[in-house]
Amino acid sequence: MSTAHCPALLVTAPASGQGKTTITAGLARHHRRLGRRVRVFKVGPDFLDPMILERASGAPVYSLDLWMVGEDACSAMLADAAADADLILVEGVMGLYDGTPSSADIAARFNIPVMPVISAKAMAQTFGAVATGLAHYRPGLPFHGVFANRVGSPHHATMLRESLPLGMRWAGHVAAEGDIELPDRHLGLFQASEIADLDRRLDLAADALSGQPIVELPAPVEFRAEPMPKLRRTLEGKRIAVARDAAFSFVYPANLDLLVSLGAELRGFSPLADEAVPDADALYLPGGYPELHAARLTGNRRSAEAIRGLIDAGKPVLAECGGMLYLMEHLTDQQGETFPMLGVLPGHATMQRRLAALGMQQLDTAHGALTGHCFHYSKIETPLTPRLRALHPLRGSPGEALHQQGSVTATYMHGYWPSNPAFITAIFNGQAV
Template structure:
């Protein structure tokens, strides 16, 4: 495919600069102008894409050269370029943070980066920050920057006047309540928990329009080969997927792969439903079970149904929060203990600080399943791990537990990285782990 489309990566010198809301507001601004906007998120993130989907009205996918692979990054961008009037990519952390960083992704896709810089408490130093971002890597294109949280029009003028040659100010965004979304320990609050977010996005779009951010970025050429269609490894397999406020961390690409492999997907709510849908396999994804311990404990019929499903020997994949829900007991941040599904022997607690963060992979002889970890949970169990994930950079790993056809870990997996492994999990087939262990979950 050979296409061209206006595209830019929204990034920042660090986390907390406001790039997520600027990206969402830009998407809504151009959507309201009648354009089709496709948005992507660099790296592993479940919460930002929820807001970006609401803002743009279109699906949001992850792009990460290591987790999703370079070929998939190129293909997804080219696929979007077929119909999009604008493509936005929200970066992760600071522009040069991580490996691969947002800058690495921008260079891979030949897309310019647009840094959003929190200008609060800065004047001429703003120009020095912009110069550093623009000149640090000569292979990265940075033509413009956005000043966020300015105090006055005069403040914006000072920032514009202090910019280095070759870098211009796209716009200066004032402090405004419309440009703020509440967050909690894992990121933004889920849109389903916020009232009037849709109206807020419209207001935020008007804030950006008034600040001069309504011009389209440069058009870039996009080229990519069509991917090989996955085999129908899950033809006719019915998979029940937990999805509600407690279980919502689901990559869109994961469910689309399951569909492409022939699976039938049936969603249910462990918070509200009394029974499981008829299914051959069960997926308990991550989310916020730690905020809903009481409701999960009170739904005794669902707990009984999930225990019966496990005892029948049918496959279960429990990821991060899904694993926590499978524990016998969970102690929340108030110190209250809740009896949960009781599949995994032992207790889980939530800590004040992150206990696991980074890109991880699970090596098996059927393929390498890639993903990440990001949690505050600690586990106390006599169960022995059947495998360990491997961290992409640095030290540390996550335990992988298995019992009957259960696979449970605090590791989040990106299914398209290893379709054969995913199919084996949901069909209850033995996984041969490559870390000197061969186990049958």
């Protein structure tokens, strides 16, 4: 059993869109500028917020989820971070009590104090009612205080503060400032690499928080964890090419860590920059935004030919979500324009303006269960018969299909690979699943 103590805070909200990523990132940047070692985690399956939080904190951001990641793995990551950090920040997902499991479940399990960020735009004394409900809806939940975002004036801030019940900590406020707000689109926030002035925005957010009670270090939390099982190096010497750019960026750091722990050597390349696939034994095409870069990808022949050559040679390929769309014959974007893709998999992908699928997924394989999630606005039409089909873990309803054709494995599901190292080993070793 390892034990470590570290100040920790879970930044949450009553709903999405309240500005909790901006405040968490500003808080991380503030403490980092003071020379503190800050580790940030994100509750739930998310790729976009962690990119912002990594830029703010200077360290990779890992997912915490009691189902997808698992309680033991969450405990181990938090204990490891506590042994090395001066502050742990956890950004919640959606509203504090939303989802099963929820951000509140993480806070309760690890005794991390909760601080809601509430957008006070068009709100006055109701601010206190919302804060009171969040604090007391679940008895015994550790509660740090409440922070007001998008405040209109000093008088507005005074009204908000005076609306809080006696004994509830006021953590401060920031005004409604466009310069610190983070831009978003259909899947969430823009990627960190796409926001040209991101560091300026993060510094402005840190400046806005400076001097507010929120920047005071919270009380230390004790984190305890049992040692995680040691992995066998089942991918020893395997060279795996990984597509990494603005079109293929939805990658869990824990997934890449797993490949390295299994003995693989990772070699990055950019299809968007028309780079050839590095000399490799296998290929990973993550999800991302191929639909936003379809015209450029269509014209990039060097990457396309290299990927087709690798597949023709029978080398294993794992393509998730956007990576799968790139392998289809055609892709139609939200404006209705159709672009030829690689044509490795038969079928057509079409972007739509409505969400097509969202939720946790469990894929039961010959090697055990793989956990993960899906989140996409596209649909595919393909003659392929699914090799496997995931299930929604709570409803038990059918989930995403997993297709296999030759050496290619493709699915909309974003797998959390540490949940099933044997399955990932089989994929990249070209074995049956």
